[in-house]
Amino acid sequence: MDYVKLINCMRCGMCLPHCPTYKETFLETASPRGRVALVRKFQEGELVDTEQFLEYVSLCLDCQACASACPCGVNAGELVAEFRCEKKSGQGLSIIENAILRQLVPHPDRLEAATAPLRLYQLSGLQKLVRSLGLMKMFPAALGRMESLLPTLPDAPLRKTIDEVTPAQGTEKGTVGFFLGCVMSLIFSEASLATVELLSSLGYKVVTPKDQKCCGAPNMLGHDFEGVKQAARFNTDLFESAAYDFIVTDCGGCGAELKKYGHHLDGEEKATAFSSKVRDISEILASESAALKEKLKPLNLKVTYHDPCHIAHCQGIRSQPRALINLIPGIDFRELPEADACCGSAGTYNIEKPEMSDRVLARKLANVEKTGADYLVTGNPGCLLQLKKAMAEQLPQVKVIHVTELLQMSMNAKG
Amino acid sequence: MEKTFIKALSDIVGESYTLTDKESLACYGYDSTPELESKPGVVVLPGNLEEISRIMALAHDAGVRVTPRGSGTNLSGGSISFDAGVILQTSRMNRILEIDEENLTATVETGVVTSALHREVEAKGLFYPPDPGSMNISTMGGNVAENSGGLRGLKYGVTDDYVMGLKTVLANGELLKTGGKVVKDVAGYNLNQLLVSSEGTLGIFGEITVKLIPKPKTKKTMLVHFPQLEMAALTVSHIIAARIIPATLEFLDRVTIKCVEDYAHVGLPLDVDAVLLIEVDGHPAQVEEDAEGIRQICERHNCSFFQTAASADEALKLATARRVALSALARVKPTTILEDATVPRSCIAPMVKLIQETAKKYNLTIGTFGHAGDGNLHPTCLTDERDQDEIKRAHAAFGEIFDATIAMGGTITGEHGVGVAKKKYLPKLVGESGIKVMRGIKGAFDPKGILNPGKIF
Numbered sequence: 001m002d003y004v005k006l007i008n009c010m011r012c013g014m015c016l017p018h019c020p021t022y023k024e025t026f027l028e029t030a031s032p033r034g035r036v037a038l039v040r041k042f043q044e045g046e047l048v049d050t051e052q053f054l055e056y057v058s059l060c061l062d063c064q065a066c067a068s069a070c071p072c073g074v075n076a077g078e079l080v081a082e083f084r085c086e087k088k089s090g091q092g093l094s095i096i097e098n099a100i101l102r103q104l105v106p107h108p109d110r111l112e113a114a115t116a117p118l119r120l121y122q123l124s125g126l127q128k129l130v131r132s133l134g135l136m137k138m139f140p141a142a143l144g145r146m147e148s149l150l151p152t153l154p155d156a157p158l159r160k161t162i163d164e165v166t167p168a169q170g171t172e173k174g175t176v177g178f179f180l181g182c183v184m185s186l187i188f189s190e191a192s193l194a195t196v197e198l199l200s201s202l203g204y205k206v207v208t209p210k211d212q213k214c215c216g217a218p219n220m221l222g223h224d225f226e227g228v229k230q231a232a233r234f235n236t237d238l239f240e241s242a243a244y245d246f247i248v249t250d251c252g253g254c255g256a257e258l259k260k261y262g263h264h265l266d267g268e269e270k271a272t273a274f275s276s277k278v279r280d281i282s283e284i285l286a287s288e289s290a291a292l293k294e295k296l297k298p299l300n301l302k303v304t305y306h307d308p309c310h311i312a313h314c315q316g317i318r319s320q321p322r323a324l325i326n327l328i329p330g331i332d333f334r335e336l337p338e339a340d341a342c343c344g345s346a347g348t349y350n351i352e353k354p355e356m357s358d359r360v361l362a363r364k365l366a367n368v369e370k371t372g373a374d375y376l377v378t379g380n381p382g383c384l385l386q387l388k389k390a391m392a393e394q395l396p397q398v399k400v401i402h403v404t405e406l407l408q409m410s411m412n413a414k415g
Numbered sequence: 416m417e418k419t420f421i422k423a424l425s426d427i428v429g430e431s432y433t434l435t436d437k438e439s440l441a442c443y444g445y446d447s448t449p450e451l452e453s454k455p456g457v458v459v460l461p462g463n464l465e466e467i468s469r470i471m472a473l474a475h476d477a478g479v480r481v482t483p484r485g486s487g488t489n490l491s492g493g494s495i496s497f498d499a500g501v502i503l504q505t506s507r508m509n510r511i512l513e514i515d516e517e518n519l520t521a522t523v524e525t526g527v528v529t530s531a532l533h534r535e536v537e538a539k540g541l542f543y544p545p546d547p548g549s550m551n552i553s554t555m556g557g558n559v560a561e562n563s564g565g566l567r568g569l570k571y572g573v574t575d576d577y578v579m580g581l582k583t584v585l586a587n588g589e590l591l592k593t594g595g596k597v598v599k600d601v602a603g604y605n606l607n608q609l610l611v612s613s614e615g616t617l618g619i620f621g622e623i624t625v626k627l628i629p630k631p632k633t634k635k636t637m638l639v640h641f642p643q644l645e646m647a648a649l650t651v652s653h654i655i656a657a658r659i660i661p662a663t664l665e666f667l668d669r670v671t672i673k674c675v676e677d678y679a680h681v682g683l684p685l686d687v688d689a690v691l692l693i694e695v696d697g698h699p700a701q702v703e704e705d706a707e708g709i710r711q712i713c714e715r716h717n718c719s720f721f722q723t724a725a726s727a728d729e730a731l732k733l734a735t736a737r738r739v740a741l742s743a744l745a746r747v748k749p750t751t752i753l754e755d756a757t758v759p760r761s762c763i764a765p766m767v768k769l770i771q772e773t774a775k776k777y778n779l780t781i782g783t784f785g786h787a788g789d790g791n792l793h794p795t796c797l798t799d800e801r802d803q804d805e806i807k808r809a810h811a812a813f814g815e816i817f818d819a820t821i822a823m824g825g826t827i828t829g830e831h832g833v834g835v836a837k838k839k840y841l842p843k844l845v846g847e848s849g850i851k852v853m854r855g856i857k858g859a860f861d862p863k864g865i866l867n868p869g870k871i872f
Contacts, residue, residue, distance in 0.1 A: 007749045007800065011447050013488045017528065017552045026460065026506040027434075028442040028487065041441050056438050071742035072751070 001082055006040040009033065009074045015066035020342045020360045021059050029056045032066035032076030039083045049087060057084060059356060061349055063309035063342035068316075085223040102222045106214040106231065108182055112157045115186055151187060151388055158189035159210065166196050166206040173203035174245035176284070179235070179258060181251030182214050183381035191384075191402035195250040195281050198404055201295060201411065202288050204245075209238050215254040216264075221347045232261040236274045247274065250281040250404055252310035252380030259315065280311060281404055282379060286320035289327055297413040298330035303406065304373035305333075306364070306387065307340035308380030321379055321403050328410040334371040338363070345386035361390055369395060376400045416456035416499065420477050424459050424501075427469045432507070434458040443502045446489040447549075448836055449752050450800060455482070455496040460504045464524075464582060464590070464621035467503070471619065472588030474501060480865045483615040485526060485554030489561065490753060491834025493614050497869050503619065505556050511535055512622065518596045520579060522624045525556030529563075532625075542630040544571035547830065548741070556620045562612035564830035569788030570662045570696075571628075573830065575611040580624035583610055583617075586861035591618060609856070614832050615867035617860040634662065634696035635706045636730035639713045640687045640720035644668070647689035648764030650716045651787045654693075655760065657712060659705045663694035664788030665737045668767055670774075671744060671782035671795075675736050678743035683736055687719060689767075691787065692737040694730075740784040744795050747780065752796040752809055756820045757829030760790045769819050770794045777808040791829035818843070833871045841872055 015032040016022050022031040029038070035057060041047040060080045067075035104111055159180055176199055184192045199206050216231030235258070239247055249255045255278060262272035285292055303325055311317045318340070326333050344350055344360035364387070368376055376387060376398050388400045401409075416435075425433035434440070435457050444454040456479075461467045474481050480500030487494055496502050508524040514536060515521070521536055521543065529550040536543050546565035547553055553563065559581070564573040580594035594600060594607040610617055641647035651664060667675065667690040676683045683690060691713075695705040706723060713721050724730035745751040758766045767783055770792075774781035785792040794816060796809045817827045817840045827833075827840045842850055850872050857864075 004749060008746075010449065010745055010751050011445055011487075013447060013486050013549060013552050016486060017530075026504070027439070028504075029434075029439050033487075034442040037442050037445065038438055047437060047441060050437075052436055053438055071739075072745035073742075 001039070001043065001079070001086065003040075003043060005074065005079060006036055006043065008072055009036045009040075009076070010072055011037075012071060014071055015069045015076060018065040018069040018341075020061055020063060020065070020344070020363075021356060023341075023363070024356065024359045030059055032060075032070075032080075035060055035080045036074065036076050039079060042083075054087070059353065061309075061342050061344070061346040061360070063346060064313040065309065065340060065342065068313045068340070081220075085225070098222070102219070102224055102227065106216070106219050106227055108157075108159060108185075108213060111182055111186065112160070115153060115157070151385065153187060154189045158185040158192050159212075161189075162193075162196070162208050164208055164210055166200050166208075168203045168205045169201050170203050172205055175205045175207060175243065177239045177244040177247040178206050178208040179212065179215070179239070179247055179249040179251075179254055179278075180208055181249060181254040181381060183385070184251050188381050188384055188402060191405050192250055194402070194404040194408035195248070198281075198285060198292075198407055198411070199248065202285075202291055207244070212238055215251075215257040217253050217257040218347075220257070228257075228264055232264045232271060236261060236265075236271050239274060242273075244277060246284060247278045248281055248284055249278070250379065250402065252280065252308040252315070253382060255280045256310040256314035280315060280317055280320075280379065282311070282317060282320040282324055285404075285407070286323050289323065292324075292407070293327050296328050296407070296410040299328050299406075299410045299413055300330045300332075301375050302332045302334060302371075302373045303375045303377055304336040304368060304371040305339060305403075306336060306343060306368075306376060306378040306383060308378055308383045309340075309342050309346070310382075311379050312340040321377070324403060324407060325377060328407070334373050336371055336373075336376075337367045339367075343383050343386050345382040347382065350386060361386065365390055365394055368398060374398060375406065377403050377406050379403050416479070417477075420473070420479060421457055423473050424457060424470065427466055427473070428459050428461050432460040432462070434460075443484070443487075443504070444495065446484070446487040446492065446494040448490055448492040448495070448834070449750050450806070451492040451495055451835065453495050453497045454499065455502040456499040458502045458504060460507050462507050464508075464584070467505075467584045467619055467621055468588045468590060470501070470503060470588075471584050471586060474865055475587045475863060478863060478865065480868050481619075482867045483556070483560070483619045485557030486528070486549075486552045488549040488553050489557065489834065490755075490831040491828065491836040493561065493832050493834035493867070493870055494557075495835075497835070500865075500868075505554060505619075508621070514539060514541070514627070515596065516541070519627045520596050520624050521627055522580075522622060523555050524622060525554065525620045527555045529553050529555060529558055536627055537630055540630050541627040543577065543625060543627055545574045545577060555623050555625075559611055559620055559623055560613060560615050561832040562830070564786070564789075564791060566663045566665060566786060568786055568791065568830075569664055570660045575608060577625045578607055578611050578623065579626050581607055581610055581620055582622040584619045584621055586618070586863060586866045590621075594624070596624060612832065614834060614870050616857060616870055617866065619866070631662070631696035633699045633702050634694055634730075635702050636724040636733050637693045637706065637709060637713075638720075638722050638724075638733040638736070639691045639693065639718045640684060641689045641691070642687050642717065642719050644688040644767060645764045646716040646718070647691055648767070648787075650691065650713055650718070651763060652761055653712050653716070654709055655788070657708055659695070659708050661693050661705070661709070661788060662696045663692065664786070665692040666690070666763070666783075666785060666787035666792075667692075667736060667740055668771070668783040670771075670780065671740050671784045672736075674743040674747055674782055675740055678746060679735060679739050681732075681735050684719070690736060692734055694734075737784070740782075741793075741795070744782045744784075744797055748797040748799050750798045750800040750806075752798060752813070753831075754794050754796075754813060754816070755785075755791060755829045755831045756794060756816055756825065756827065757789075757791040758820055758823045758825035760788065762823040762825065763787055763790060763792070766792060766820070766823065766825075770816055773812045773815050777812040779805070779809055779812055781812070786829075789829075790825065814840075835870060838870075838872065
């Protein structure tokens with residue numbers, strides 16, 4: 001790790017009010033400033049990596065809200081992740097981490113195969129039976145948590161069913177490559193279909209290469225740099241970027257990762273060109289707002305927006321999703337207090353650190369309730385999973401949808 | 416630190432709020448002051464006033480030293496325990512107890528974050544003006560202990576202009592109530608004012624009652640460039656002489672302008688000596704008139720650019736340069752030494768010149784920005800703690816700058832406090848008699864010397 005990055009922290013404390021775990025605990029050890037100090041003292045040999053030490057460091061959600069707040073450009077979240085990565089690469093992952101992050105998620109085929117029994121589990125009514133009998137209690141707590149997060153899956157992964165080429169409606173304005181995230185494809189296929197419909201209706205030909213692989217973000221979480229690089233190489237080659245005006249994704253996590261390919265591959269020209277063409281769907285749509293506005297019909301809904309960390313903090317996209325929501329006639333938009341605070345999902349954090357994840361989530365729920373909104377809109381599948389489950393249990397009057405689903409709803413509304 | 420003492424502490428605040436592990440002690444060994452660090456023996460986080468009282472009674476009996484700490488944003492080493500004592504962190508005490516709209520006061524617990532109070536009172540059309548740079552995380556207790564200032568000091572004053580009442584825990588755990596909600600109060604010594612800026616050496620605040628004022632109806636933001644430093648400084652003086660008191664009158668020097676432009680690309684010209692950010696607030700008619708008056712004064716002093724924001728968005732844009740000044744400077748090098756030398760307003764031009772010459776003499780990069788309206792400047796030295804030679808030169812340069820400040824009738828610290836960082840300069844400023852009186856006061860409040868020892872003098 002680069003020592004200068006650690007001593008760049010001037011300890012001003014500006015990150016503290018933005019850190020979800022500090023806000024819950026008021027403990028310096030649970031703050032970005034504290035974590036940078038811990039890692040620095042480890043590097044300097046003053047502290048060793050005791051269990052307690054690693055516990056403090058691993059309480060970080062890696063939401064990077066601290067990076068947005070830092071006046072001197074220190075990214076405490078990333079530094080801590082990098083540190084954990086270096087530590088872990090020697091030690092190996094927990095069984096759950098290894099299974100999910102290295103063996104399963106980065107491989108679309110395996111992931112799709114693995115989720116097939118789940119689909120059966122849900123379709124057959126077995127899920128209902130298991131839940132009503134409380135059978136999950138017989139399994140380890142983490143597995144029970146994973147099970148409870150599962151929404152109803154679509155009949156088939158979108159990657160299998162989507163048309164490779166969706167033509168532009170009207171005059172063709174350009175061609176976009178659609179990077180279909182794994183979780184979007186497996187679970188939130190309706191939102192991704194909305195993404196394709198919106199792009200096509202605005203005059204874009206949408207190409208969705210069927211062979212695409214995971215963006216590499218789970219490899220990063222699994223501390224597998226080599227895997228990240230492989231993913232970057234594969235996708236850069238697949239999306240021979242010259243063919244596309246943009247490469248679009250509707251997954252905040254993928255977008256953040258794809259934009260870093262140039263960096264991951266040490267500035268290789270092809271990867272840098274690829275990264276420079278990557279856009280979150282909200283960026284593209286917001287740049288077409290005049291044309292989009294004409295297509296939108298009134299929706300009389302109270303709507304609020306949750307900023308996913310991977311969109312607001314990692315990509316700096318905040319105004320575009322809000323502008324899009326406000327394009328819809330009749331919408332009563334209500335700003336969510338602490339909108340850019342993490343929802344507690346944070347990769348596998350909600351499974352690994354359930355207690356803190358729940359506290360962070362409870363704060364989000366309380367803020368959503370304050371707005372009185374009946375729709376909570378967001379742009380990342382991790383947040384969708386976490387928030388859909390939480391709302392269904394605790395605020396059932398609030399529906400959670402992707403920003404493209406809201407826009408599609410308005411586009412297809414009557415009147 | 417003795418185990419029985421730590422056990423007694425945890426009996427008061429609970430085990431989870433009594434921290435003794437190596438990692439916690441390391442993380443409570445610093446505040447925002449560069450180069451200073453020292454680990455405490457234990458950290459406690461009391462949840463209410465009574466717990467602070469019991470902690471102090473216990474520490475007093477045991478003769479253990481206690482340093483209060485809010486969010487650790489102190490810039491003079493004031494919230495570091497230099498003798499392995501107790502760090503008492505107040506951030507759990509974060510309730511706003513009352514906003515009294517009839518008496519125009521707010522009463523808060525000591526750990527309330529300054530900007531949280533701003534939000535609450537502004538939602539009611541009221542205003543608590545002190546706005547230190549760290550207001551998004553600094554605590555009210557810390558603001559009172561340091562008498563924090565901010566951008567609005569020129570027109571609205573600083574923390575001490577707003578403190579009306581305090582509930583303070585003394586060194587022996589007794590509770591001292593001073594002031595209250597009354598505007599006029601001449602019963603005995605003015606202990607409120609004595610406790611403000613006592614830097615944790617006389618007592619620990621538990622509750623604070625502050626004065627509120629009506630929120631100004633409107634404001635107008637202006638950005639002005641000056642090719643010559645002297646003209647910018649004269650403009651500041653002449654605005655005040657014209658009986659116009661802007662809410663904000665901020666200044667950036669040439670080094671800062673370059674760093675800001677490199678970092679934020681806001682379109683500042685690199686050939687100007689100074690940029691002023693001016694904000695007037697109040698009744699719309701008055702604001703219009705003041706803004707026009709300011710424009711004329713700026714033009715008379717050969718400004719090369721004058722822009723008034725037409726909307727709130729534009730105002731934010733104009734304020735960007737000032738807002739990002741510290742960030743822009745801090746990014747240049749790893750270590751940032753931020754000082755707060757303060758001179759009478761009329762001495763701004765000679766002071767900035769002197770800072771620039773001193774930087775040159777010692778071969779340092781020092782950018783200066785700050786509150787030109789009240790003479791409170793922030794010469795900021797960009798250095799690297801690993802370069803011992805440069806650090807030495809930086810200290811020597813600041814020594815000269817402080818000497819000059821005192822000679823001009825200014826002060827060594829406008830808003831950061833003396834702490835340990837400015838200790839050696841204080842006798843030069845207040846003289847022997849000043850130190851003697853301060854020691855006497857300290858002795859009267861804290862005869863055993865257990866409250867934040869080693870700070871101020």
